[in-house]
Amino acid sequence: MTTDNVTSQDSPLRRFIAVIPAGGVGTRLWPLSRAAAPKFLHDLTGSGSTLLRATYDRLGPLADNRVLVVTGQAHEAAVCLQLPELQESDLVLESEPKDSGAAIGLAAAILHRRNPETIMGSFAADQVISPEELFQEAVREAIHVAAAGKIVTIGIKPTHPSTGFGYIRTGARLDIEGAPNAHDVAVFVEKPSEEVARKYVESGNYVWNAGMFVAPVALMLKHLEANQPELFKGLDEIAAAWDTPDRDEVTARVWPTLPKIAIDYAVAEPAAEAGDVAVVPGTFRWDDVGDFAAIGRLNSAREVDEVTVLGEGARVFTENASGVVVSDTKRVIALIGIKDVVIVDTPDALLVTTKQHAQRVKGAVDALKASGDTDVL
């Protein structure tokens, strides 16, 4: 990425840098997604692009290719293979996972050292969004709101009373040029019961919290310092050394000591209480590909009878069957008389479940971990 000498007098869009935290194993997509090959390194939509690549392509035009990727050291080679345009300064490698507070906080601190006027936008590497134009429109609005001194989350207009997401209650409409749809955030609320979720959706005052936000790095760090002073201090120390020969020494010493906390608790929620968070509702389609049922939804390309097949090598034969088959093998898979089944076929692990139970895969992974069968995790 090119580091222009951008100032707050420039168009807010010129101050924008996209941050892609590429972390999380995607346990609920095991055995396809696993520690060595997490969700964001897979093409889960049949588009021909991995989720990471698609995320980059969606953000690149907004940020004029000023993109910072934060990921685990173990994924460096895979990420660089996916994003050959990344330069060394565009990649932040974590020696061990420290949750989103440290990952996104470090990005903010590094970008702040490089240029304190930067507006960052953080977008997870493993979400599916379409159409891109509506997404980019929302981000542009959010950048204008951020330039006015807000941390801006992009909320998703709910399509159903999901109990799998947190919600954001919108407050008063804001009057900011270039951001006709921006509102204050009244409050972040945790994943609700289905009954509560239904009320949220009916009220029209709630959007899903998709974990996307846009903010001036200085404002991010101000709230981080106020709420997590220890984390802030450590990240600031690492950021000071980042673009110097001391990076490795300082990082190796400080990073392991940092507290693990989600960015929501470290920054977004306390900042909302302080009245510093706005929301731009997104009207694009959004999917966090949370389970294999989602993969079934997102892939309509290849159907064998009533079975959605993901994976080019698989030879699937069905008789009176329905569901989803995800395969990264070339095996013949025969399904007979089985409905709403979810089958994930990899060279060393096989998952068989149902669409209804697809969310419970995490439990199996925990059981495998407990049993010591970590070679397939």
Add this chain to the structure above:
Amino acid sequence: MTTDNVTSQDSPLRRFIAVIPAGGVGTRLWPLSRAAAPKFLHDLTGSGSTLLRATYDRLGPLADNRVLVVTGQAHEAAVCLQLPELQESDLVLESEPKDSGAAIGLAAAILHRRNPETIMGSFAADQVISPEELFQEAVREAIHVAAAGKIVTIGIKPTHPSTGFGYIRTGARLDIEGAPNAHDVAVFVEKPSEEVARKYVESGNYVWNAGMFVAPVALMLKHLEANQPELFKGLDEIAAAWDTPDRDEVTARVWPTLPKIAIDYAVAEPAAEAGDVAVVPGTFRWDDVGDFAAIGRLNSAREVDEVTVLGEGARVFTENASGVVVSDTKRVIALIGIKDVVIVDTPDALLVTTKQHAQRVKGAVDALKASGDTDVL
């Protein structure tokens, strides 16, 4: 096997030679059982023995190890590995499958050439029987009845109104020394409807046709000649050449021309009409391992929660699941929230079905055949 100079004045047991037709792919057990590794070459009961080996061990003591195995040329090596005690003269290799009429008829013709007084007993290589003592008792009775000039089938006392087997209606009790349970066969009947099967079972006059029979080879050939003169002529020509240097030439010329017909139609049913067939009811447990539900029944050794696991390498994890897993891989298999499932996991093919639909595997194999995916059949 040793060819003693046995005559009809000797104990009938001394005249007995066991024949094991080891054919049939076991399509309903695909992908575990397949053309290259048919059912009889698998240990489907977790006993540590293949079905073929177990069949041999069950018959060996009855026949003083006079056993003739009829199998496909493709299985010669595997059969000899399983039965290292076989001598060259104990093995009849078919260049192509010709159904049971030709296979068992050829055995009868060869044995007749070697000694016309022989009583043969034919027992498929892929059935599961216990306890062996009750089986051997029934065979001994059958040998005595055969010595009195009958083709003797061993019928199985039905445990439920199966629609998957043919039935035999028993006739008058016979008065033969050493065979207190022998009856005439009134008639062979085809696989019945469930309603009819229930009546059969309630009547107490029917037994399952397990395809096991004991007969003087001369009587077998007499009926074969009467009912299938063309088949008889061909088999007689091959048998005449069998123990001579002409075997290969004659077999290569004649075998491919022989008609395909089941031994039931070629011999057993017409012989029953002629009043020449008797039945000895077997009270042993008998299973033809017709599908994966049977494998679940026969293997109680290793249970992971409610899932029966066959295959030593498989690492199976379950949550709220039940059914059968048959694996000859070492993969991790996770089953979540799926009931009565049947999973057969092999290196190049995977079957997922339910106990209820396990009988329909044959349809999948036919579909694969039609599609040209014959590499996994």
